[in-house]
Amino acid sequence: MAENGDKAGPEPSNRVVIGVTFGNSNSSIAYTVDDKAEVIANEDGDRQIPTVLSYADGDEYYGAQAKAFLVRNPNNTVAYFRDFLGQDFKSIDPTHCHAAAHPQEAEGTVSFTIKDKGSEEDASTVSVPEISVRFLRRLFGAASDYLGKKVTSAVISVPTNFSEKQREALVKAAKEAEVEVLQLISDPVAAVLAYDARPEAEVKDKIIVVADLGGTRSDVAVVASRGGMYTVLATAHDYDFAGVHLDNALIEYFAKEFIKKHETDPRSNPRSLAKLRAESEATKKALSLGTNAQFSVESLADGYDFSVTINRIRYEMVGRKVFEGFNRLVEGVIKKAGLDVLDVDEVIMCGGTSHTPRIANNFRGIFPETTTILAPATSTVAINPSELQARGAALQASLIQEYEAEDIEQSTHPAVTTVKHISNAIGVTTVGPDGEAFTPVMAAETAVPARRTVHIPAPKEGGDVLIKVVEGGTHIKVTKPEPKEKEEKDEDDSDFDSDEEEEETREKIWKIGSALAEAAIKGVKAGSKVEVTINVAADLSVIVTAREVGGKGGVRGNLRAP
């Protein structure tokens, strides 16, 4: 993935690296200081920089300034062009560009016709790659200004469904903007990395759902994190439930309110619509923070000013359809991965729309209590969802900045990244309250080679113990109606909503599968523990080592590769 290209990049020691999220609606830039990622604010003080370029009288504006021009100068304002990069005209969706410069087909590529030279000049045709170069140049420029050093290299995060062609186009655009792309990483993994790189985070085996709810698209991915290595199990991409659809719901609502008062439809006039849209978006953002927000536009249509207050409940009603869409999207992708909500340990919400409390609360309802929902509304330790990907990219950039471009390329080569993942969990049998129980040591979907170590207490009285290594028969969801004998505390017990009417309890129970090996440790002292290490090699051969913690010797045995 590391594109070296024809011109060699700067020496690893001279690199100034940043992480970049080049989004369809907003972009962010971040850098690392003392192993902590920080998002850089541009000249206007924005950390989320709208991916918009605008031209007025030969001047180029970008970010929030350019976005403001959507009202006054939409024809020379280019927005929502990221997804067009590397695509041909047939396969693009120009819906969102309706209120800005319209994409056109020119010489087989997508282009915009804008007056970018000055007022007297004729409009010129600028292709999407060229627009991207210009925008990236401004982004990198803002980062260089902030850091005081010329940015030489970057890690850019892209959606998981970015095609090879789109990736190439992006790398080329970055290179034209005089920045070497060290690596392109996928959005969900960047978000996971941002959380996992916190100093308090510990490496655990977990299943993470990353819900990236953006402005024009929502991407949900199920990621298995195994010993700090990430495997994407399933992804879903949705263009029908995203931030703009919430905006549209608000536009509709406010337009109707306006019609009630003034009997004229502000949506019939492009300029009024642009004002309405801009203010609706601002109101939406305000409602993510407070319970009330003021919607007020001067001279919205026919010279009438319009001002109205909306509370969060109303907003949630207005946007209910979209909110439910997000729920279905997340549920769908979990199913696609062949998992259950009970399997999910963490939900990371990122993207601007994730600020909305309702969405996080809805997710809270879907997932069991043991699942952490990392969103500002449900978790105090959550990182700003808009900044996650840029931070992840910056962290990755700082990790690989000392590597030669060639090393990066070799390390990201499919020969290294494509490995076997065990399909069943491996564990040992222990004595549970109901007899033999399975204790997982290595979870399913762990990439091999892998090594896990557990400490298991010996029986109270000590003596000889049996270590039986088994495959964890695929976990089974046991569904029971409520009025049955109470299960003792197990992995998950979801007793939320239990005071409502009868609801079934769903649990995850391990079933012991085929036996792999048995080992005996003799003469274990009372109260001590046994350390079991399971080491699966790349060819699926297994080495089991067991010894008493603090003791000498121990047992070691091999299982042949299948």
Next chain:
Amino acid sequence: MASVATVTLPLPVLPEGWTGEKDFKALGQLSSAVERSIEPVGPHFLAHARRARHRRTFSEDDRIQAQEKAKNVEEVDDGEISEPEDPMMLQREAKDWKTQDHYKILGLSKYRHKATEDQIKKAHRKKVLKHHPDKKAAQGRTDDDQFFKCIQKACDILLDPIKRRQFDSVDEEADVDPPTKKEQKSGNYYKLWSKVFKAEGRFSKTHPVPTFGDVNSTQEHVEEFYNFWYNFDSWRTFEYLDEDVPDDNENRDQKRHVERKNANARKKKKAEDNARLRKLLDDASAGDERIKKFRQEANAKKNAKRIAKEKAEKEAEEAAKAQAQREAEAKAAEAEKAKADKNASKKAKEDAKNAAKKNKRVLKGSVKDANYFAGAGEASAAQIDSVLGDVDLVQGKIDNEELASLAGKLNGLKVADEIKGVWSGEVKRLVDAGKLKDGDVKTLA
């Protein structure tokens, strides 16, 4: 990766009669696996990639990583400052701080201007730990804080960028003396001068400073070097050597006087320093074989051009000359030939004339021998006249060859009849040829 999970549930007891070779019994194999792509992101992936690419197992990799880490720690230790302390230095008085070598005090004399702020801080801390007055007091040496004050002063100056520059400017320990004539001849010319300019380069405002290079350096490199150094932009200042300005408020004039003196002294020293650097450069360039080499090469190139031009000119000239000569020769030869031809024709003409004259004489002689065909008696004057007139007539009618052949026929004939016969034959031939009319020459017919 190496973290250990702890489980709450206990292990089962070994059943009676369980046996296994070395207490281990393999029962099965892992079920099949799924091939998936892991995301090439994060520190743990990098570890995985490292293991995969170097084909290391977990324990090998752990060991190598641990070693590398340990090495790093050692290197940091090595980097720390452990210079032997000169006992004389420990006796220094703090009030003489102007003359002290701050780097040496902190044990940084091998780093000098290259010492980083971090190094200075560390060195300072180390020295403080060792020389703090309270520690001396513990050894029973109260009031022994002079060297500690020296340390504090050194740290004071070296951690203040402005003061440190002022000190670095006059830090003679960091200077490298230019090589002597003798040293220069020893063959280390470039190495020795390199050191000098490297040391001088510390005063440069612009970086990087071009290196002196070696005997094989390119002309551009050498030119860049000398251009840089002849236009050297130095931050060197001489404030450190200022005389102390009295800071009492009483004597303002004195104060100003000292300040002026200092300013002048600085200016003078700066000028001297510039002159020194210039001389250094002049010396270096004077002995620089590379410059000579380049000059020679340039000359050779220029000469080569000139010589080639001259040669071409000469060749052209010679060619022209040769051409001219050839032309002249050809002309001369032609003239000669023409002259010879002329002479030859003249002679032939003369010869012919002579021969004709002679033949005519023969003809006239023949008629005289024949006694003008008068028979035995004396020929009458009229007879002679008419015969001679006829002879002349015949002579006029025939050309030189016929004349010669006629003369040949007549030559030696003495008998009048025979002569007459020849003549009449001749006349007859002429008449036949239409040159004479019958009866024109009656006397000879």
